[in-house]
Amino acid sequence: MPDFQIPADVQRRNRRKRQVAWVGIAALCVVVVAALVVLLPSGPSVARDSLVIARVRQGVFRVRVQAPGVLRPRGERFVTASVPGTVARVEVRPGDSVAPRTVLVRLVDPHLDSAMISARSDLADARATLASTAAMLDNTRLSMEAELATARDAAEAASLRARAERGLAAEHVVAQLDYRKTVLDATTAREQVGLTEQRIAAFARNQVAQIAAQRARVAAFQAAFAEAQANVAALTVTAGEAGVVQSVAAHPGQTLALGGAIARIASLTDLKAALDVAPSEAGEVVAGQTASIRLNDEGESRIAGIVSRVSPSVEKGSVRVDVKLPARLPPGTRPDLAVLGDIDVTTIARTIFVARPVDARPDSSARVYKLIDGGRRAIPVAVRFGATSANAIQVLSGLAPGDRIIVSDTGDFAGKAMVRIR
Template structure:
């Protein structure tokens, strides 16, 4: 007969419970350990990234931009009158002098106006000549009248003197003497009146002649204007230089103000740079610059900064301070570097792809002898077109990745292969 063993079932249950607790604890430990592990660092090939070391020393702040050489002295020639282009004797690229005819125009109305102005001038001159002759005749007639009256007055005065002597000798009556004196006084006063009239006639005639002369001058000025309009039908260069543009064709009708041509002095060129608007805030007149013409570098100085931006750039004019290399000509493409300031004893590095001045960014710093790179915060300072100041976060000799690392934004560490 079997004897039942007490407590065996309870022991088995306790054993199974202990095993379950152990397995659960092991799972928790494994899970916790896995959670503590860092994600695997993604590999990046060294030849695909731009790595540069942080330096300390002088740093040149500069901005850079492309541009073209343009003439400093450019004359735009506009049509002074309406006309039809009849002939174009000059072509772009030709050397011209001030009196070189660039194109010839015609306009019947301009010619008719000149003819009418000439006729009006001739008529005004004839009227002036006739008026002057008539007034001279009137003046001479009045002069003759004055001379006659003065002569009569003189004779009357002599008659009075003679009769006074005869009256003293009682040879003539007193009445005769009084009548002679009265006549002499009348003639003397009449002579004075006629003399005054002669002066007023002279003043009046001068006023009439001046008015007629003003009419002549007006007609002469109008004729000169009409004649200049006729002369302007032959469009001339106006300055010595090279004909840059002449976009006209024979038979084309142009109105006053239409730009006909551009003439420039090719020996005097300046650089017209296009500086990005984000970099142009520190550019000012007087700053030094270097202009690369692809055939040499020329020193220059900023002479003008455009007051507004266009298409994301600011136009900056740079005057040359040295001779231009051979081959320099208008519209030649150039690169310009404008020096903003020189900083002494600063930490700096090449400019990161997305690094802006005075911003805090994160860069990958190379560690473990170039095998890995870890993300570190970096405070940036002042910048140039190819370098930027390091305010904090890096030291001299630290090597950082400056190229685009946006593909590794989710990682704090990368492996360099």
Template structure:
């Protein structure tokens, strides 16, 4: 009987223990459920990126990309029609000013030179012949003028002598001599006018002949220049960057036959998004990433136009003795547009814009929940934003894209 009583007591104790555990479990679950916000959106913590608000100095930068370009470029352009006969250099070859890089042929141009030379030579001979004939005519007329002058002067002396005699016989001779003198004076004036007209006519004829000769000479010069243009000659010391034509290819005027650059004088040509271009000004510091090293530079020109959503910015490069560079090398760059002292800043959230108010999720003190908070943004850098209001130092926010949850004012990070 004693054994049976002990078994009943043991069963009762177990029931009491089970009941106590059940009560405490229900209370614990109730406490947990009471602390859970069932209206909050549940988000996987591993799928969000967090940022912490920091107080300090912040550099505002604009991201850009582009390439290194030579300052001194010579485009080799065809001036005449031709066919490539000889290519004397290849890309990468060093060349000197005055060096022939490519030769073309054009038989028609060479024939034109011969024809122009013959025409000019004939005109020159004609001018010389005409000059000789005119000079001969002038000399003949000058001789006639001199004879008329001497005859007139001889008669003048005779008239003077007869007047001095004063007798009857001399009077008859005097009248005849005076008549002869008047006739000879008239003849002398006529011969002088003939000479003057011959001089004027000779000058006019020589001018016409010389103009024709000069015209043909200019035509010859142009023809020779066209033949000379069959040789493509560089005007600078440098390196051949492009030489695309092959022997036998036809060439038309205006076509680019090659390119020579001076690789030691480079600048960076950057493409800046038009939305950020208003922040870029001449004189700002630039850090250039060449993928194999870094260069420093300074903004020297901002293009006033927008092309394909970008603004071209030219950057001068400070002296470089270590980083290997070459024309056309693609680069990334940071343009330092402002330096902010003692400000609040945080990692840049998705879609943040300068001088705007945006909604961000700020984590609470136990880092479990995040509430939608309005944040006033100041300046925007590549990786950070300036915080003007809505957050304090030490606050943590979600910086990854949260557009899928914006309908919820509060989210739970699982």
């Protein structure tokens, strides 16, 4: 079959036609795109300053449960009346700081005053009786000791006379009868000394017993007087320990019985954080987890603590979680102070997360607006969320690290296919 050669001029015309066709197609595409831009809705316009925008990050994600609460004393002291009386004056009000010797209320009871005066008189009488008894016994003992000394002198003299007459009696100078009488007198004198010594010993034992009895009587009256004094002193009721007055139950004119309620005082140092955790999040909280307690919304003052107790029941729509705090607390901490607690539940080593959008819920799907075109526009994308933290949430799908999304309220343009950001 012979080769057919297309003339060169024909080839040039065909090539020119193809170029014209491609140019026409490109022009048509431009026209179509321009028409779409003009005709399709461009979406609402939103000021950037009115939006909160967050960037999707990847790394270590700490799952935290956030809950409001208040500082509570670990223990409260209820001050009660240790003696009956009538309230004469209330010296404190709820919220007052008190020291151990701060007076809370003053009571009056005339019977206690009279009892103290009577006890003082009885004690003085007992002391006087002890002194007079001791003096009388001492005088008696001294008299008996003088009597003993006289008896000893007489016995010594009789003994000397008997020894002297013994030789004279042998020489018949002194009659035997007189000598025997002298010997009998010496024996009697010695026996008298022994009897006197026995009487003194018995008296000494009796003296000790009488003094002991009188001293016991004085001690009893002294104890009664001390009790009466304590009862009168108890009419002035003090705090007993440093703290803050939580409530005052007594009022002027009120008659208080023994054990009647006066005030409730909370410690300023031994405090705990009582957090109200949502039931949906409380299942992840257990004793021993670390927590951070913020004393203000700005988080300028934080206290590290440990979860010490998780309530087994739901009360008023929340679960009570107690956080143990250190002994040394920052200035300004006091009972009933509102706080915000962050409890560290777990840590996910490598994951994607972002600041928590409004209405985002853990383990759920939602549509969020992702910024495109250099941040000039935002379009809705479907995102699946995972674990949540206090201010962040895990991203399981729908976003990539570096993406930026609107995390503030999007209710004004919800459902729009595109939003322009100016």
